[in-house]
Amino acid sequence: MRISTPLIYTLGAEAIERQQVDLFETQQQIASGRRILTPSDDPVAAAQALNVTHAKDQTEQYSTNVNTATSALALNDSVLSQVTDLLQSVRTLAVNGGNASLNNNDRGSIATDIAGQLQQLIGLANSKDGNGGFLFSGFQVNTQPFVSTATGVLYNGDQGQLQLQVAPARALAISENGSATFEQVNNGNGIFVASAAATNGGSGVVSAGQVVSPSAMTGDTYQIQFSVAGGITTYDVIDTTTSSTVSTGNAYTDGAAIAVAGMQVTISGAPASGDQFTLAPSSHQSIFTTVQNLIATLQTQVSGASGAATVANGISTALQNLDQALETVLTTRAGIGARLRELDALAAGNDDRTTQYQQTLSQLQDLDYNKALSDFARQQLALEAAQKSFAHVSGLSLFNYL
């Protein structure tokens, strides 16, 4: 076969150019550290790298949300822990206030002490977060949730609860609304409320009571009405919901258990004729109302056995309600604690996944330097060989010898 002289140059130059392109490509890879410079280098891996990057971005977003949720919940928990301390302090003062040896003045000063703590409690319930929004007003972050009015502390927030997506299929509550935390507290023993009528003249004191037969409970309100005739104290039980009499003329023994429709209370002391005690299903009473009622009880000027009974009944009710309030706050805090633990686990999982994605991404698009450098050396050798041989071949000419 003949070779034309221009072809020797063309082919030689083309071969050198090809080697240069390869070498340049490898050099680019080494300089950038990336195996895939353009999608066409490896279309499958390039698209996969985009998907993995997207998944990694999403996981990092979840990590950010986990951090946001953690700090929001930690703030809630810290405020609620202060609320717990305050309630416990109020409870101690209430127990002190129940001491029979105290006079009206002593109770008055305890009441003043508790009134101060009530203000602190309202202050805590109106706490703000780092962005200046109220913690416990639900969605109404710009509205102060608890406002003292003449008729008591009112809630101006709503029952909204903020949730945040912390995992692909997990949205987690990161706020507690004031209604659920401070308002929707069961009163009494949590199931029913045993209370003495304010007009009672005797010294009867009713206990918190307990449920002895859940199946016998009707949900109706009952009244225990006392009558004293000829030194003998008897009581009637009336279902006020249906206005029917359950039993009449029951003999009263001081301190003996009285069972009504599955509920059991103990009344001690000497009720006067016409004294009434009510057993009603538990409803909701706000923590602030509980404390305000306690203050009112302690501030009431009383005297005699009936007065002592009024105070004892009032303190007993307040203690029951305070216990319920503490239970509600502690339950809320337990929920927050459980979520914080879950967030810890999620954070660890997210970190693992991010690392995993990073590794996959690295495998997909990062350069294997050992291979690249060895390729580079090989291509450099090839280019030099092509250049050298071209110089030799192009120097060969018959004209040199003529």
Added chain:
Amino acid sequence: MGTSIFGIGLSGLTAAQAGLLTTSHNISNVNTPNYSRQEVLQSTRFPQFTGAGFIGQGVNVDTVRRVYNDFLGAQLQQTQAGASQLDTYYTQLTQLDNLFGDPVSGLSPALSDFFAGVNAVASHPADVPARQTMLSSAQALVSRFQLLDGQLIEMRAGVNSQISSTVGTINADASGIAELNKRITLATAGAGAGEPPNDLLDQRDALLADLNHQIGATGVQQSDGSFNVYLSNGQALVVGEQSYRLAAIPDSNDPQNLQVGLQTASGVVAFRPSDLQGGALGGLFAYRDNVLGSAENQLGRIAATLAQSFNDQHQLGQDLNGQLGGNFFTMPQPQVQVSVLNTGSAALAVTITSADALTASDYRLQYDGANYTLTRLSDNTQQSFATLPQTVDGLQLSLGSGTPAAGDSFLIQPTRFAARDLAVAINDVSKIAAGAPIRTSIATANTGSGQISPGSVDASYPSAALASTVTLTYDGTTGKFSGFPATQAVTVTSGGTSTTYAAGTPVPYTAGATISFGGISIVISGTPANNDTFSITPNTGGAGDNRNAQLLAALGRQNVVANGSATLAGAYGQLVSFVGNTTRQAQVASDAQAKLLSQAQQAQQSISGVNLDEEAANLQRYQQAYQAAGKVMAIADSLFDTILGIAKG
């Protein structure tokens, strides 16, 4: 006898001289493109008969011809057209490949940043800086869409200008070939048959090679030595001394595209781009019509789907002012190109009804006087209908005004400009609808354990937005809820079974069932007690509500594109993969064709190319022949002297 020797010597001298001239010509043209080496054909003169037999009379130079193989020449031209097409196609694709190759400047990071901004609002819904972050990242995302699309639009403009200049070169080559045809015919006729005008032939071949760089063209040799040139669609470009002109004009259907046609006295007769194969023009058409448009449409589809899905959800939310959300993005509208050849007055109106059903294709609607035929151009699927409006692939087609005439045609580009036209519709941070328009609550006086879900709204809510609180009261004896709005029917869905209750009637309670009315859905669970109440309220003052922001953020990971088959980021991944794969294939095909071209060149050059060593040898050969012929004449001279000496003596 002496004169005879002189004659023979002279003929040898002339032949050697012709050889030297031709060799010098070859050496001089060693680097002339498309030059075919030439050689001298010589033969013995007619011998003189004597009694002693035939005595040779020297040499004749018959002709100088170029060493050329028609088959190899034609093969080279054809391979050249293919290689040029694939090379142009690949070169164009490389630009696209580079555009989508950069992981930093692509769409992915901007998309991730945008949804991070939405998440920031979901984390701190009342926080103005968080809202500003979301707006800014939305602006950045829109700019990224526009930047990418702007580069695609520039590429289209670049392709158009290359088509124009290519057409210019084609016309110049064609008239050059026609001119050479004329001169070759004259030269052949003038010098007599069998004496080829070698250099003119080479020049014409060079022009044909250049033409094949631009467009696939085949030459057909005519008996008078001229060459007729035909395009791949059969159109004659050069016939004898006559050349025809091509022209680049805007496409009658799509004025952004140039198409190529034949210039005639009455105007330009356009060719179908797919009929023009080979050369740079073929590569440009293949790139523009098969790749660039598709890339633009795919990018636009992501923009349109983002805009619609985000707007739909945003409209179900409530902004900081307590209003229902508006459009977050400006919805890009489909483009309708009315063919300039239409005779009817119809204006076609096309709107996107469901972005998730959009394809990345363009459509052509044709009217034949009775029926409309809609062709999806990506796969040429057709469907016919007698009337408009019609809804196809997420698009609603309707007659805006006027009436169509038979033969009218419209080009519909649903997403071609969507990436360019995408914009952020709001600039007031308070207009971001992060909250839900309703909220729920349970009365503090409730004694039962009933709970109510936060509630959600669907697309039918905005038309019948809740004006005042709806309070549901539970009747413990009948086990039913009352208090629903008097004019709205209530649907209860439990365990996949839905039951609808007439407006104004009490609804039986099923724990955990979804209760829906007027676009609102709530779930009540637990055991409500008699007279317990549950409220559904307009979310007045709900600045801290993030429920809608949560749902907006979720759009970033939902399959909203192409009938729920891909996420927004996934759709971009598909686009990158499409470009990468197409470029890869083009690279492989282009490399293979370049090999073929190289082989064809080698084969052709092995016949026609100049080899300087060979020429050096020839130079020696003819020089020696010249010297020898000169010696013959010297000897003839001395022979003559011998004769003269005899006469003298």
